[in-house]
Amino acid sequence: MALVPLDQLVLEASPRLYGQDREHVQRLAEIDAELPPILVQRTTMRVIDGAHRVRAAQLNGKEVITAHFYDGTDDDAFVISVERNVTHGMPLTHADRRAAVARIIRSHPHWSDRAVAARTGLSDRTVRAIRSSAELPQSNERLGLDGRMRPMNAADGRRRASEILKDAPTMPLRKVAKASGVSLATVHDVRQRMLRGDDPVPHKREANGRALPLAAADKPTSQLALAKDAVCLEAILARLTKDPSLKYTEAGRLFLRWLHLHAIDTKDLESFLDTMPEHCRQSVATIARQVASKWQNFACQLEHSEDSNCCRSSVLNTENA
Structure with missing residues (x-):
């Protein structure tokens, strides 16, 4: 942390479409207590977080302000600016956040919708709509919140997983997932398909009956x-x-x-x-099927009250099975 001269700071490239709010600046200027340090990009002296505090200090006639420095790219600094102003201070407006989403997708096209949503305070569905409605760059891979890169074309990942399983059938499935760039659940599905002699890539049917690879997602x-x-x-x-x-x-x-x-x-x-864990999967699957069966019978009773006796009998049979 350091004292930084106010006249050296740059208040540009803010995620706020209409700049700082004067009333908020006035409220901050009237606070007697010391405000938290601002965050400044060291190479450009651009204020990443704390523009309102800078304006308040200027209004009070101060010459310096306490600040932390950030060493990183302009694009990453913008993301941090958005994150900071979503969680505290004067929140970004909905329009500010949507504009931020478009910019972040341009600068980080490999980030998943959920990763962008978590940083902008919007839903992943909103991010997906913004990505699809604008002419924004697309990436063949997406970086998820878990830090893993996954291919957008799941068929390629599935085929890589099947090749690894053929060459190294005893390799742990978690390692196969990491090497092929798909989820562990997808590797499990690929292995089951291979054991049945099926194509590792699921298929859907066109109207003419021709099979097409299903590569919509890594699931x-x-x-x-x-x-x-x-x-x-x-x-x-x-x-x-x-x-x-x-x-x-x-x-x-x-x-x-x-x-x-x-x-x-x-x-x-x-x-x-x-x-x-691998050794728990069958037990959990059994519980899931039994719970699903009870929910199904409960749905039957709700939808067909006139046949409730039949449904209750079905419940009893399930519980005694």
């Missing part, structure tokens, strides 16, 4: 379906939570608390697959 087909279902599940849960007939009755509130505890967040499923 098995079932996981892609789960990702789509997650959006629908979140919307349904949000709607039920606001429903007055549930929200304002004791039984309804009890059920909502229970439902939120037991509803599965499908966004976590892939991380569970990646970290699940």
Whole structure:
């Protein structure tokens, strides 16, 4: 930390589309306590975080301000500026964040939608829409939040994994995943397909019956379906939570608390697959199937109340099986 002359600082390239807010500057200027140090890019003296504090110091007639220095590129400095102004101080507006997303995608095209979303305070769906709607550079690989690079064309990654499994069938699957650039879950799927004698790349059918490689994402087909279902599940849960007939009755509130505890967040499923020990997988799979069966029978009772006796019988049979 050092004292930096105010006249040496550069207040440009801010993620704020309309610059600093005068009222916020005035509020900061009226604070008697010492404000936190600002963050400055050493090579350019550009203020990464703390432009409002600089303006407040100028308003109070000060000549120096305490600062930390950052050594890095302009593009990385901008990302840090966005991160800092999303989590504290005067938050960036929605328009500021959307503009920041477009710039970060241009400077870091290999970052995944979730990685950009985590830094800008927007959802990954919003980031995906911005990426697809603008003529922005595309990368054949994406860097995820876990720091791993994954190919956008999953077919290539699957084929690399299958080749490694052929040449080194005893290699740990986690090493295969790292070497081929795909997830551990994908390697498991590839191995199962090879054991069945199937193509390691899933296929979908055109109208004329011709098979096409499915290279939409670095996930098995079932996981892609789960990702789509997650959006629908979140919307349904949000709607039920606001429903007055549930929200304002004791039984309804009890059920909502229970439902939120037991509803599965499908966004976590892939991380569970990646970290699940090999010797535990079959046991967890058995539990998952039994729980799924009970949920299925519960759905039957809800949808077909007139056939509830049949459904209850089905539940009992499942529990006694």
